[in-house]
Amino acid sequence: MxxxxxxxxxxxxxxxxxxxxxxxxxxxxxxxxxxxxxxxxxxxxxxxxxxxxxxxxxxxxxxNVWARSLVQGRTGLIGILLQDLGNSYHRDVTAGVEDAAVANDLRLVIGHGRRDAKRLQGELDSLLALGVEGVVIVSSWVPPQYLERIGRRVPLVVVGRLPHRVPGVDTVANRDEEGAKQAVEHLIGLGHTRIAHLTGSARPAAMHRRGAFSEVMRRTFPDVDPQVEGPEQLEAAIKYLVFQIQQEKGAPTAVFTQNDRVAADLVGACLDAGLNLPEQLSIVGYDNSSVCQMLRPQLTTVDQPRARMGELALEMLRERIAGRTDDKHITIAPKLVVRDSTAAPRG
Amino acid sequence: MxxxxxxxxxxxxxxxxxxxxxxxxxxxxxxxxxxxxxxxxxxxxxxxxxxxxxxxxxxxxxxNVWARSLVQGRTGLIGILLQDLGNSYHRDVTAGVEDAAVANDLRLVIGHGRRDAKRLQGELDSLLALGVEGVVIVSSWVPPQYLERIGRRVPLVVVGRLPHRVPGVDTVANRDEEGAKQAVEHLIGLGHTRIAHLTGSARPAAMHRRGAFSEVMRRTFPDVDPQVEGPEQLEAAIKYLVFQIQQEKGAPTAVFTQNDRVAADLVGACLDAGLNLPEQLSIVGYDNSSVCQMLRPQLTTVDQPRARMGELALEMLRERIAGRTDDKHITIAPKLVVRDSTAAPRG
DNA sequence: AGATTGTTGTGGAACGTTCCACAACTGTTT
DNA sequence: AAACAGTTGTGGAACGTTCCACAACAATCT
CATH class of the missing domain: 1.10.260.40 (lambda repressor-like DNA-binding domains)
Known part of the structure; x- marks a missing residue:
């Protein structure tokens, strides 16, 4: 005592x-x-x-912020829940959200899942405990039913693709199908016919890219079965691809990967095997992350207007906080960025 | 009304x-x-x-956290102020701080300077306004006099090197001199004699690495003037280096760079110029960031125990909060990680 | 039986702020 | 002169929680 x-x-x-x-x-x-x-x-x-x-x-x-928010019943705090700060896509979205938040006199609190679904949920709880007035979620890893439950208590906007629409939750996403289409058509335009897809994920965004890849391929080359590798055993799939190319027996001459990370792994494996890029293999990534320009050859990729997506997310969140109750789903057009990792096939 | x-x-x-x-x-x-x-x-x-x-x-x-902390007079909030989330060094330190914070029932609030000194100070103000009980600063960009002023109101621990010691502020840092020494001695051990240093910064950590480089070189090769390029006009310096090597007239056969970022730029420039790495040039970076393993050749670099540094920082912060008043400065040994970007010089 | 100790629970006063009804002025209009 | 309106300022009641002194009761010890 x-x-x-x-x-x-x-x-x-x-x-x-x-x-x-x-x-x-x-x-x-x-x-x-x-x-x-x-x-x-x-x-x-x-x-x-x-x-x-x-x-x-x-x-x-x-x-004293607390005394103030205690009596005012609002905190002026907005949460952002991130799957992975290491990914420059997530980072750039965050920057967009942050700029919009500052402009609207809101403070942004970052919750970081660090690629761990459990931790992600814990962080979301933390944000709510802190009294955020709304949360921007940059991850598709939060289970929909959980999302729906939370969404009833506090405004939620998801940046990215969800497995399916969740009532009460807004989304803003890039049109993965469109981006994938641009990538594949770029390769086709260069003269490639044997194009493979390499994916490391079965999450919604990845599946949409994969789906669009298959569709374009089937439409353009009706009698070829488009080769898709991964997402399980990605490393083995990469090794196998490299092996195919070394054998030259009808191997793919181009690969569209699910994202830049996978593309970077593929580039590394090809160079380690002594292949010449892009002569022996054209590679297209997705995300336009910062590694694209560090790699040699510099990576052709699909860019999403990340900061803009972040801004839009905060805008939608503010509408929700102000009282909007009907759901809103915005999609944005991605854009192919051609660099040095794609070229016409040999011969 | x-x-x-x-x-x-x-x-x-x-x-x-x-x-x-x-x-x-x-x-x-x-x-x-x-x-x-x-x-x-x-x-x-x-x-x-x-x-x-x-x-x-x-x-x-x-x-309600606010009501609780209002009456308890404490918030259980710890701030971390970051210079650049894009840098995996900063990210890993954050992860260490975060783990230690969770273990001690503290909540971590991230302030992100986004490589902008002004924004950084604004974020620090925000953290203080939120009522954090202490701040871990992962940046050397906060002016010392400001640091000293803030340090009188709230416990502060800086991760990294400061221009000079600031009363009331603890620090934890890696011994840059030791890391630089290991890097240079590794190159010397491979047989290199013409070793250059390439730096992109004049901040304390960079200057210590540079200083150690010069010292080791002078001690080992008393009659050679060690070549140091940058930090200003870094891009031109890289071009010049590549040009020197192409001319082969007594050009450096190895380069120790200030950090991995600079090393990545150098690698890119060399490959663009058609040089063979590491045959024509050995390169050592600093930080062991995630790009090291993406590049080809994979980068030899100096690793700092980043997560550990973060943990230590939080530990020191907790001591401060608990009442410690004397300053504490911890340094940690870095460690060379040898990969594929270094080899014996030709001939 | 009375005193002592322990357990379980209660109501009111804080904490630092904003909100609101109202008071005290000072001008201006009727 | 009375009524009204505007400006400047005040004190007390919230906000949702914890802290603390104390009450009621049970169990144990003299």
Whole structure:
């Protein structure tokens, strides 16, 4: 018991943050006047406002966010839940959200799942516990039923593809089918006919890319069965592809990969095997991440307007917070970026 | 006026978060009992605790962090201020801090400077406004005098090198001199004598690496003036280096770069110029970032125990929060990681 | 039986802020 | 002169929680 009272005493001692009372006392006005002054509201004269602000400055007063949000019933906090900060796609979306948040006087709190579904959910809980007014989720790993439950309590916008629509949850995504189509048609335009697809995921976005790949291939080359490798045993699939090419027996001359990460692995494996890129194999990635320009050859890829998607997500979240109740789903056109990893097939 | 009362009414209506009062009422006990139950404190019998918890669960009750921290005078929030999330070094340090924070029941709030000194300071202000109990700063871009001022109000630990020690601020850093020494001695051990240093920064860590490079070189080859390029006009410096090598006139046969990013640029330029790596040029980076294994040849680099540094930083921060007042500076040994970008010089 | 100790629970006072009704002025209009 | 309107300022009641002194009761010890 003694220790408890001591700790309170400690708190009250010297180092204590100055409160609105301290400022009021020092300035010789009421706490209400101080409150008005620091919030720049009318109700105090210009002269007293300046006086109060100066006193506040001298005391190093900084208003207590919790007390404020406690009485106002809002926190001005927005959460963003990320699957993987290491991925520049996620990072750029975040930057977009952040810029839009700052512009709207909202503070962004980052929750980071670190590629772990369990941790991701824990982080979402944390964000909610912090009292965020809405959450932008940049991940397709949160289970839909969980999403739906949370969505009933707090506005939610998902950036990316979900397995299916979830009532009460908005989404903004790029049209993966369109991006995949551009990639494959680029390869076809270069003269490739034996084109393979390499994927490392069975998540919705990946499946849409894969689906569009198959469709374009079937439509263009009706009598060829398009080769799709992965997502399981991706490493083995890459090895097998390289082996095929070395044998030259009707091997693919081009590969469209699910994303840049897979593309980078493929590039590495090809170079390790002594293949010449892009002469012996054309490669197209997806995401236009920062590695594209580090690799040699520089990677042809599909770019999504990531920052824009982030901005849109925050915009939709604000609408939700303001009271919109009908669901909204926005899709954005991706765009092929041609670099050095694609060329016409040999011969 | 009408609108104001309405807004309060709205807040009180249906969608309102259940409070401790609601749970108390529903469970037929006092709010104090609920408070004790949810915090797992003694003062309620096991039976009533279970009953209360079940009612709370049913109502979807979640305690309001703000109200709690308002009365407790502590928030359980720790801030981390990052210079650049894109850098895997920063990311890994963050992961270490995060793990340690979770283990100590603290919540981590990320502030992201996005490579902009002004934004960085703004983010630090934001963190303080949120009421964090301490901040881990992963950046050397915060001006020392600012650091000192903030450090008087809230515990601060810097991960990395500062221009000079700042009273009241702890640091944890890797011994850059030691890492640079290992890198250069590795190259010397391979038989290189003409070794250049390429740097893209004049910040403390970079300067220490550079200094150690020069010292080892001067000690080993007293009559050679060690070649240092950058940090200004880094791109031109890289071009010049490549040009030197193509001319073969006493050009460097190895380069120790300030970090992996610079090394990646150099590798790209060399490959674009048609050089063979590592035969014509050995390259050593610094940081062991994720690109190292994506590049071909895979990059020899210096690894810092990043996660460990993050853990240590949080540990020191907790000591500070608990009351330690004397400054503490920890340094950690880095370790060379040999990959494929270094080899004996030709001939 | 009375005193002591322990357990379980309660109600009210904080915490630092905003909101709101109202008070005290000072002008301006009827 | 009275009524009205506008400006400037005030004190008290919230907000949702924890803390704390204390009450009621049971069990144990003199």
């Amino acid at each position: 003694a220790s408890l009272t001591t700790s309170v005493a400690q708190r009250r001692r010297a180092g204590r943050r100055p409160t609105i009372h301290d400022v009021a006392e020092a300035a010789g006005v009421s706490k209400s006047a101080v409150s008005l002054a620091i919030r720049n509201q009318r109700g105090v004269s210009e002269a007293t406002r300046e006086h109060i602000l100066q006193v506040a400055q001298e005391l190093g007063y900084r208003s | 009408a609108s104001l009362t309405t807004s309060v009414a709205q807040r009180r209506r249906a969608g309102r978060r259940p409070t401790i009062h609601d749970v108390a009422e529903a469970a037929g006990v006092s709010k104090s009992a609920v408070s004790l139950a949810i915090r797992n404190q003694r003062g309620v019998s096991e039976a009533t605790r279970e009953h209360i918890l079940q009612v709370a669960q049913e109502l979807g009750y979640r305690s």
